[in-house]
Amino acid sequence: MDLEKEFGNLHLSGSTKDGLIDEKLSDLVDITELFFDLGKDLSPQTIIQDPGFNSFEGTHSLEVNNPKLDSSLISLTSEEERFSCDVACGATDVERLMYVTGIVDWLARFLVCWLNEYQTLPTTVLSCRYVEFLLTVSSEREELSYLRTGDRLYDQVLCDAIYGICYFAKFVQKLLKAGVVFEEEDLNFNHMGLDFLSYVEDQELILTRLHRSIDYIESLQSPETGFLQHLLKLICCLVSLENHLKVYSADTTELDNLIEEAIYLEQQRSSECDPPPGCFSMGIQKRLSNQFPPKHLVVPTWNYKGFVIMAQDIKAVLMVDKAASMLEAAQLASFFNKLTQRHVVARALFPLFFIRDDERVLGRYSGFDCINLHLTEFCATTTASTTILSPEMTPVLQEAMNIMFEWYQNMAQNTSRYRQGYNRQLLLWDALHAQMESCEYEIASQATGEESITKTGIFMPCSSWVFFMKVTAMIEYVLKGFDLEVYKPFEAFAMFWYSYYLSYQQESCLEKVHEVIESKINSIHSLGKKIKKQKNAQKKTELKAQYRHLMDNNMESLRTNKRYLSYLLMHGSIIKSLSLCEVLQFSILKSFGVIDNKTSASKIFSNDRLLLELRLKPFSSIGVPELLTYEAFESALNDLLITEPMISSKLEKTLDRISKEVSNALTAIDTIKKCINAGDNNGLLVTGTRLVKEQALKYYDQLHASAKAIELNNAVITAKLGRSKSSSISDKFTVRLSIPNDASRFFPLLELTNSTKNKRVR
Amino acid sequence: MDKLRLPDFIGSTLHISLGDKRVLTGTLMAMDCQLNLLLDHVRETRLDDGNQRLLGLVSVPRATISSIKLDRDTLEHLCRLRQEFMRQVV
Numbered sequence: 001m002d003l004e005k006e007f008g009n010l011h012l013s014g015s016t017k018d019g020l021i022d023e024k025l026s027d028l029v030d031i032t033e034l035f036f037d038l039g040k041d042l043s044p045q046t047i048i049q050d051p052g053f054n055s056f057e058g059t060h061s062l063e064v065n066n067p068k069l070d071s072s073l074i075s076l077t078s079e080e081e082r083f084s085c086d087v088a089c090g091a092t093d094v095e096r097l098m099y100v101t102g103i104v105d106w107l108a109r110f111l112v113c114w115l116n117e118y119q120t121l122p123t124t125v126l127s128c129r130y131v132e133f134l135l136t137v138s139s140e141r142e143e144l145s146y147l148r149t150g151d152r153l154y155d156q157v158l159c160d161a162i163y164g165i166c167y168f169a170k171f172v173q174k175l176l177k178a179g180v181v182f183e184e185e186d187l188n189f190n191h192m193g194l195d196f197l198s199y200v201e202d203q204e205l206i207l208t209r210l211h212r213s214i215d216y217i218e219s220l221q222s223p224e225t226g227f228l229q230h231l232l233k234l235i236c237c238l239v240s241l242e243n244h245l246k247v248y249s250a251d252t253t254e255l256d257n258l259i260e261e262a263i264y265l266e267q268q269r270s271s272e273c274d275p276p277p278g279c280f281s282m283g284i285q286k287r288l289s290n291q292f293p294p295k296h297l298v299v300p301t302w303n304y305k306g307f308v309i310m311a312q313d314i315k316a317v318l319m320v321d322k323a324a325s326m327l328e329a330a331q332l333a334s335f336f337n338k339l340t341q342r343h344v345v346a347r348a349l350f351p352l353f354f355i356r357d358d359e360r361v362l363g364r365y366s367g368f369d370c371i372n373l374h375l376t377e378f379c380a381t382t383t384a385s386t387t388i389l390s391p392e393m394t395p396v397l398q399e400a401m402n403i404m405f406e407w408y409q410n411m412a413q414n415t416s417r418y419r420q421g422y423n424r425q426l427l428l429w430d431a432l433h434a435q436m437e438s439c440e441y442e443i444a445s446q447a448t449g450e451e452s453i454t455k456t457g458i459f460m461p462c463s464s465w466v467f468f469m470k471v472t473a474m475i476e477y478v479l480k481g482f483d484l485e486v487y488k489p490f491e492a493f494a495m496f497w498y499s500y501y502l503s504y505q506q507e508s509c510l511e512k513v514h515e516v517i518e519s520k521i522n523s524i525h526s527l528g529k530k531i532k533k534q535k536n537a538q539k540k541t542e543l544k545a546q547y548r549h550l551m552d553n554n555m556e557s558l559r560t561n562k563r564y565l566s567y568l569l570m571h572g573s574i575i576k577s578l579s580l581c582e583v584l585q586f587s588i589l590k591s592f593g594v595i596d597n598k599t600s601a602s603k604i605f606s607n608d609r610l611l612l613e614l615r616l617k618p619f620s621s622i623g624v625p626e627l628l629t630y631e632a633f634e635s636a637l638n639d640l641l642i643t644e645p646m647i648s649s650k651l652e653k654t655l656d657r658i659s660k661e662v663s664n665a666l667t668a669i670d671t672i673k674k675c676i677n678a679g680d681n682n683g684l685l686v687t688g689t690r691l692v693k694e695q696a697l698k699y700y701d702q703l704h705a706s707a708k709a710i711e712l713n714n715a716v717i718t719a720k721l722g723r724s725k726s727s728s729i730s731d732k733f734t735v736r737l738s739i740p741n742d743a744s745r746f747f748p749l750l751e752l753t754n755s756t757k758n759k760r761v762r
Numbered sequence: 763m764d765k766l767r768l769p770d771f772i773g774s775t776l777h778i779s780l781g782d783k784r785v786l787t788g789t790l791m792a793m794d795c796q797l798n799l800l801l802d803h804v805r806e807t808r809l810d811d812g813n814q815r816l817l818g819l820v821s822v823p824r825a826t827i828s829s830i831k832l833d834r835d836t837l838e839h840l841c842r843l844r845q846e847f848m849r850q851v852v
Binding site: 029043044045053058193 | 772796832
């Protein structure tokens with residue numbers, strides 16, 4: 001912080017320090033000759049360095065007198081050099097209006113370049129001389145300062161617009177500082193040591209002044225002012241975005257206004273005005289503290305629709321406020337950023353809006369409520385609630401809450417961080433699973449009732465949920481690797497086989513929970529039969545009361561649990577079937593010799609076992625489900641290979657199996673889609689996707705396309721390879737992982753392509 | 763002063779004048795056999811307009827160096843340290 005201040009103050013104080021510099025220099029001793037003499041006899045390999053200095057850091061240094069690295073060498077045109085903020089550019093009123101419009105227009109479009117197109121502040125907004133000047137002067141006085149050109153358009157309107165833009169940038173800076181999104185990776189906030197209005201607390205002040213300027217422009221009654229008016233209105237909307245974080249407003253009025261203004265401006269291309277010459281330049285990179293090489297300015301395209309994207313993505317985030325259950329909130333988190341990476345502002349806002357400063361979820365639930373709801377929405381209300389309320393569970397639930405908060409935060413990460421986040425979570429879920437299981441077992445053992453006893457032993461609802469979350473994270477981590485194109489084709493078998501294995505484990509867990517829920521429902525129903533059979537009037541009354549209580553308090557949630565679990569089972573079956581299809585297609589291709597699960601790379605420094613173990617390293621310390629060994633993978637593949645005799649009929653059998661799995665997946669997808677469309681109150685399943693219906697449908701559409709593509713691939717493979725092995729086939733074809741149009745990136749196709757080299761590629 | 767060795771200057775704040783009216787002031791972190799220097803926490807001062815700014819980690823090729831200066835107190839301190847070191851060795 002102090003360093004930042006020092007950075008900020010340097011350029012201000014520098015020009016007044018001439019005397020001081022001379023005085024300091026006079027206290028210095030010239031050691032040039034000594035230095036160079038000492039260096040005469042150094043051997044060529046000599047490096048003298050500070051013991052704490054890492055030479056690698058040296059690669060990031062800026063080299064003086066190198067035009068590519070030395071920002072002091074930036075050459076400015078005479079207009080840029082001489083540009084003065086004390087004079088209003090433009091000879092006539094109209095020309096001045098055009099210039100001010102041009103500057104504000106560029107600044108607005110630069111915001112889109114900065115936020116939507118990952119550009120830097122110095123090459124966009126901060127390249128404006130007025131922005132640099134006003135921020136510098138204002139931070140000196142710690143209050144908003146204004147230009148003094150004598151022209152109200154400059155002295156008021158331009159300044160108000162710039163302060164509005166900077167206030168919005170301050171909001172973005174606040175989002176960045178919250179640590180949800182990452183500097184450089186998601187967003188660049190190189191403020192060049194300038195203070196972005198830290199001394200302005202009052203949003204109203206900025207808004208009032210913007211409205212004052214809108215009124216003034218209106219009063220000019222000139223047709224040329226329309227564009228500028230809309231620009232100022234757009235800036236007002238940007239300033240108001242802060243409310244979503246400051247007061248956690250879920251009101252989307254200003255976002256709708258922003259969309260409206262952006263659409264209007266997008267259509268006004270003909271109103272484009274040029275800013276005054278020299279107003280935008282690389283000068284700030286040369287003048288102010290700067291640890292980066294020179295970068296040319298961005299040329300802003302006509303990009304007002306970028307604001308629409310931002311506003312719509314923020315609206316998608318704010319929808320979470322309407323979540324009627326934690327399931328709906330979790331589904332929104334799962335889907336909102338899954339298929340396409342959302343705008344950085346929306347992604348940064350999501351966790352901050354969802355988990356408030358006081359750690360209350362959406363301002364409505366405590367952390368404990370949140371985890372309690374997650375658990376009870378997943379599995380039997382009665383059993384879970386008994387367990388949850390045990391004091392022994394408190395620290396475990398606290399841990400569960402922390403991991404769940406991390407899970408929510410991870411959902412808003414950029415696509416690469418998302419997978420990394422799951423990697424980090426795996427161990428947390430695993431540790432929680434062990435902790436939860438031991439705690440729950442203890443509680444269940446002490447319990448006298450038979451509530452938690454099932455055919456297969458003690459039922460542990462909370463541990464089942466943790467296990468489900470853990471395995472889901474594992475599957476997501478594995479399949480996300482395909483989306484990020486992390487795997488080579490030869491690795492496809494191992495990763496899909498592992499995903500199949502995990503889906504199987506997940507299915508077993510869900511079936512067990514489903515069974516318990518069903519037995520609870522049945523036991524309530526059987527109570528009704530007991531009542532009918534009961535002869536004793538008093539006992540009958542007691543049973544009736546018990547029955548009524550259970551029907552009123554538990555039955556509905558049990559039925560919801562059951563329908564939700566049916567959805568999870570169906571979703572899991574899609575992943576399982578598609579993974580198996582991929583595995584089987586791989587086995588066919590390997591049987592014909594066109595691919596292998598071994599690397600073709602040099603084995604001097606590595607081997608296949610090491611490569612597989614490295615790939616599965618994130619799972620190596622997971623207790624349950626146990627990690628498959630290298631031998632297990634090898635044996636699974638060998639069992640699936642099609643070998644002599646009767647290759648043709650064995651091939652047919654494998655192809656049939658694939659078709660059957662595809663058909664299962666398609667049926668499940670169709671059912672889920674119908675239920676998403678019908679809503680949770682009207683279908684066979686509870687999907688919790690009410691708030692992300694469109695995204696959820698698109699996700700299942702993509703899985704549908706993948707299933708279809710896999711089916712088609714069967715035909716392509718048999719057409720190309722024939723139904724009997726031939727030694728020449730392996731030289732003719734190679735396999736690549738490709739993603740068909742509109743298909744899921746989690747299930748790329750093992751596509752046979754003609755080999756360009758007469759060599760087997762793995 | 764003639765007893766000083768190059769490693770003694772590591773960690774010292776050097777004032778390096780470049781040919782183009784710029785002075786770089788920063789902590790010497792490393793140098794190679796050609797006396798290309800690596801300075802950290804560099805402050806650039808333009809002598810023509812007095813403007814100062816921070817640049818961070820900067821590499822200074824020998825060919826760009828006009829002069830290297832060191833604060834008198836620091837130099838004396840370095841000399842004392844070297845003498846003390848020599849006494850201990852002897």
